[in-house]
Amino acid sequence: MHSDIERILVSEEEIQEKCRELGKQLAEEYEGRFPLAIGVLKGALPFMSDILRHMDTYLEMDFMDVSSYGGGTRSSGEVKIEKDLNTKVEGRDLLIIEDIIDSGLTLSYLVDLFKYRKARSIKVVTLLDKPEGRTADIKADVVGFKVPNEFVVGYGLDYQEKYRNLPYIGVLKPHIYSEE
Ligand code: XMP
Ligand code: MG
Numbered sequence: 001m002h003s004d005i006e007r008i009l010v011s012e013e014e015i016q017e018k019c020r021e022l023g024k025q026l027a028e029e030y031e032g033r034f035p036l037a038i039g040v041l042k043g044a045l046p047f048m049s050d051i052l053r054h055m056d057t058y059l060e061m062d063f064m065d066v067s068s069y070g071g072g073t074r075s076s077g078e079v080k081i082e083k084d085l086n087t088k089v090e091g092r093d094l095l096i097i098e099d100i101i102d103s104g105l106t107l108s109y110l111v112d113l114f115k116y117r118k119a120r121s122i123k124v125v126t127l128l129d130k131p132e133g134r135t136a137d138i139k140a141d142v143v144g145f146k147v148p149n150e151f152v153v154g155y156g157l158d159y160q161e162k163y164r165n166l167p168y169i170g171v172l173k174p175h176i177y178s179e180e
Contacts, residue, residue, distance in 0.1 A: 010169040015144075015167070015168065023052065031057060034060065036060045037061050038064055038097065040098050043099030044127075059095075066079050067082055088117075091119075096114075098127070098140070100128040124142070127156075130146075131146060153166065153171075155169050159177075
């Protein structure tokens, strides 16, 4: 375990097992179709990679990078598109892949945007769900793990751009935050 991590919330083995299970489930749901899998950068990258390798179907991949105005650890709800899709979503079956849903404001912005762009269907899969953080009236269709209302890092999730490369989800030691 990395020396900055206080405890592991979801182990590497649990994540990998979940990716296998969800990937197979999604492959069945999209059988005979050609969905567009949309990874929300950067956090969803490891999850997207691990889940899609278990989907034995035709699919297309694209990426979107969005950020909330304001910074900090809470989203402000005002979302800025840093990188848009290269693919037209009109008439497509979309599978949005997220790392975590907290307030839900980012996801709610994306869903509204893709509805406006006339997607045929929109499904959301998130590795983590923090239901206590929710302010927007939205939920994911498929959730890997529920986590408590704590700031988590690892497996795509960062604190000041660090820890995305850890293979598990963990909580940082308090002194890492307080040394700012
Ligand atoms: P909202 O609040 O819009 O937030 O649902 C979604 C985005 O906020 C980030 N986020 C976190 N990042 N640890 C992180 O590293 C966390 O505990 C956490 N909670 C929210 C993340 O970028 C997510 O996509
Ligand atoms: Mg994110």
